[in-house]
Amino acid sequence: MSMLILDLLGTFFFAVSGSLLAARKKFDVVGSLLLASLVGLGGGVSRDVIIGQVPNAFLQPVYLVPPLLATMLVATRLVRETRVRRPLLLFDAAGLALFCIVGTITAHQAGLHAVSAALLGLTTAVGGGVMRDVVANEVPQVFNPRGVYAIPAMLGSSLTVLTLELGWFGVVAGCLIAVFVFVLRVLSIRLEWHVPLAGGGTIRNDDSR
Amino acid sequence: MSMLILDLLGTFFFAVSGSLLAARKKFDVVGSLLLASLVGLGGGVSRDVIIGQVPNAFLQPVYLVPPLLATMLVATRLVRETRVRRPLLLFDAAGLALFCIVGTITAHQAGLHAVSAALLGLTTAVGGGVMRDVVANEVPQVFNPRGVYAIPAMLGSSLTVLTLELGWFGVVAGCLIAVFVFVLRVLSIRLEWHVPLAGGGTIRNDDSR
Amino acid sequence: MSMLILDLLGTFFFAVSGSLLAARKKFDVVGSLLLASLVGLGGGVSRDVIIGQVPNAFLQPVYLVPPLLATMLVATRLVRETRVRRPLLLFDAAGLALFCIVGTITAHQAGLHAVSAALLGLTTAVGGGVMRDVVANEVPQVFNPRGVYAIPAMLGSSLTVLTLELGWFGVVAGCLIAVFVFVLRVLSIRLEWHVPLAGGGTIRNDDSR
Numbered sequence: 001m002s003m004l005i006l007d008l009l010g011t012f013f014f015a016v017s018g019s020l021l022a023a024r025k026k027f028d029v030v031g032s033l034l035l036a037s038l039v040g041l042g043g044g045v046s047r048d049v050i051i052g053q054v055p056n057a058f059l060q061p062v063y064l065v066p067p068l069l070a071t072m073l074v075a076t077r078l079v080r081e082t083r084v085r086r087p088l089l090l091f092d093a094a095g096l097a098l099f100c101i102v103g104t105i106t107a108h109q110a111g112l113h114a115v116s117a118a119l120l121g122l123t124t125a126v127g128g129g130v131m132r133d134v135v136a137n138e139v140p141q142v143f144n145p146r147g148v149y150a151i152p153a154m155l156g157s158s159l160t161v162l163t164l165e166l167g168w169f170g171v172v173a174g175c176l177i178a179v180f181v182f183v184l185r186v187l188s189i190r191l192e193w194h195v196p197l198a199g200g201g202t203i204r205n206d207d208s209r
Numbered sequence: 210m211s212m213l214i215l216d217l218l219g220t221f222f223f224a225v226s227g228s229l230l231a232a233r234k235k236f237d238v239v240g241s242l243l244l245a246s247l248v249g250l251g252g253g254v255s256r257d258v259i260i261g262q263v264p265n266a267f268l269q270p271v272y273l274v275p276p277l278l279a280t281m282l283v284a285t286r287l288v289r290e291t292r293v294r295r296p297l298l299l300f301d302a303a304g305l306a307l308f309c310i311v312g313t314i315t316a317h318q319a320g321l322h323a324v325s326a327a328l329l330g331l332t333t334a335v336g337g338g339v340m341r342d343v344v345a346n347e348v349p350q351v352f353n354p355r356g357v358y359a360i361p362a363m364l365g366s367s368l369t370v371l372t373l374e375l376g377w378f379g380v381v382a383g384c385l386i387a388v389f390v391f392v393l394r395v396l397s398i399r400l401e402w403h404v405p406l407a408g409g410g411t412i413r414n415d416d417s418r
Numbered sequence: 419m420s421m422l423i424l425d426l427l428g429t430f431f432f433a434v435s436g437s438l439l440a441a442r443k444k445f446d447v448v449g450s451l452l453l454a455s456l457v458g459l460g461g462g463v464s465r466d467v468i469i470g471q472v473p474n475a476f477l478q479p480v481y482l483v484p485p486l487l488a489t490m491l492v493a494t495r496l497v498r499e500t501r502v503r504r505p506l507l508l509f510d511a512a513g514l515a516l517f518c519i520v521g522t523i524t525a526h527q528a529g530l531h532a533v534s535a536a537l538l539g540l541t542t543a544v545g546g547g548v549m550r551d552v553v554a555n556e557v558p559q560v561f562n563p564r565g566v567y568a569i570p571a572m573l574g575s576s577l578t579v580l581t582l583e584l585g586w587f588g589v590v591a592g593c594l595i596a597v598f599v600f601v602l603r604v605l606s607i608r609l610e611w612h613v614p615l616a617g618g619g620t621i622r623n624d625d626s627r
Binding site for chain 1: 437440441442443444445446447448449450451452453463467470471472473476477479482489492493494495498552553554555
């Protein structure tokens with residue numbers, strides 16, 4: 001039950017990031033709904049297909065509520081992007097935080113061992129956002145060397161599987177992990193943390209981008 | 210049997226749209242065949258994977274005929290794009306019309322309930338075209354705010370599932386729905402219908418795009 | 419056993435191509451690891467999902483070793499691209515050569531008949547590279563009309579299924595097919611072979627691209 005709530009909440013956060021991107025790209029409300037659905041449901045559908053289950057999103061119509069809500073919030077400008085505030089990044093970070101936990105638990109319950117469960121949790125968390133950016137014809141945020149994106153999700157998935165294996169996982173542990181992932185991701189953007197580049201070397205903080 | 214014919218016909222229409230896009234992007238005939246296969250078979254493969262079946266396209270080699278035919282028609286310039294005529298959009302609309310019906314029926318037969326079947330029908334209809342545009346590095350047509358794309362497919366899937374549930378579905382109903390979806394899509398392009406933008410507001414008809 | 423080695427080796431070659439592309443696009447090392455994993459594991463995961471198996475890559479953590487190794491080799495500049503040498507294309511060709519064989523065998527063992535097995539082998543071989551290029555926001559190499567890409571893989575898959583059906587497949591046949599596919603692909607780039615364009619006509623060798 002609480003898993004369903006977490007999953008719907010994560011779907012909602014990601015869905016808002018999708019609708020905000022749709023607004024920035026000047027898509028219409030139908031495109032907004034589709035992009036919100038893709039980012040909100042894409043990671044979980046991939047996860048369920050990989051572990052051989054019919055995806056929840058196609059079995060329970062309640063999963064359509066978060067994308068609908070997100071589309072309405074953005075179309076009515078109750079949530080919107082401005083030059084100074086970047087709600088897209090915040091909602092995306094919140095989705096990331098919840099999905100790395102939900103994804104890992106789902107994979108763990110399906111019987112995958114620890115490393116695979118963490119890996120599938122990471123895939124769930126990162127997958128929807130990659131699909132959002134790819135279909136909107138942008139380089140996925142996960143590849144942006146400003147800030148760290150996959151590392152908080154990796155840590156979140158690993159902590160989830162660790163606490164699950166130790167029998168410590170519960171509401172408190174889940175909340176702590178989610179807050180930890182969210183704060184880490186947001187801090188990394190604010191403080192412009194970065195890791196070395198793929199081909200060696202680092203970017204300088206004064207590089208324009 | 211008639212389902213197989215409808216499916217192959219829809220595959221053919223989408224495949225032609227893929228080969229026409231390949232021609233516009235100056236890909237070669239092998240790229241044309243791959244793009245035609247992706248758009249023609251991608252939606253159905255996704256649908257089958259989601260409902261947990263081995264995709265028809267990989268079980269029945271006859272599914273390779275439509276992409277081969279489409280590639281030949283475009284390579285020999287029997288079908289081609291000009292500045293004034295846009296066969297790509299027409300073939301895409303025909304594929305959309307057939308696939309929202311075939312996809313919904315397949316999902317319904319697999320035991321999904323009404324809302325899920327309609328949703329999966331929409332996914333089948335829209336999925337192949339999104340894959341075509343994404344791998345060709347274009348913003349998917351479904352996000353183009355000129356004309357409506359997903360709405361005709363949503364209506365087609367909904368009508369299909371409604372007539373199926375009421376026991377009214379048959380050749381006549383299927384043809385009527387397909388024609389309705391096709392005409393709606395084509396009219397929306399000609400008359401430049403549009404729905405509100407994702408971030409509120411509308412585009413003006415005299416905007417250049 | 420030898421299948422696992424071949425699969426890991428193919429994964430490694432593709433993974434290096436992913437990390438080299440990440441370096442060229444100025445992604446960071448985490449992005450490099452993700453892109454290496456996507457290209458190395460994406461084709462095989464798609465293949466396993468299509469035939470209804472839980473993907474090996476999520477069951478056996480050893481599949482994470484090749485992407486990790488590739489990321490390290492590129493980050494330490496032990497493997498790197500220069501203007502004159504194009505290791506990306508060579509590693510990609512090596513991955514293509516091994517994956518069209520491994521993919522075909524896997525599909526054949528899963529009980530698909532000859533044509534489907536060859537088709538799925540081709541999908542495995544080409545799929546990872548398409549995902550790599552799509553998420554990095556590039557037009558996939560398979561669509562580049564300079565050189566032939568899919569044809570060597572098609573021939574490799576067909577030869578594999580033919581020798582399997584005839585009972586001639588073994589280490590020697592596998593090695594010969596792999597070398598044949600690799601050499602064909604590399605020669606096609608060096609000698610700038612091309613096939614007719616999708617819309618008819620051919621490109622001229624002196625076209626700039």
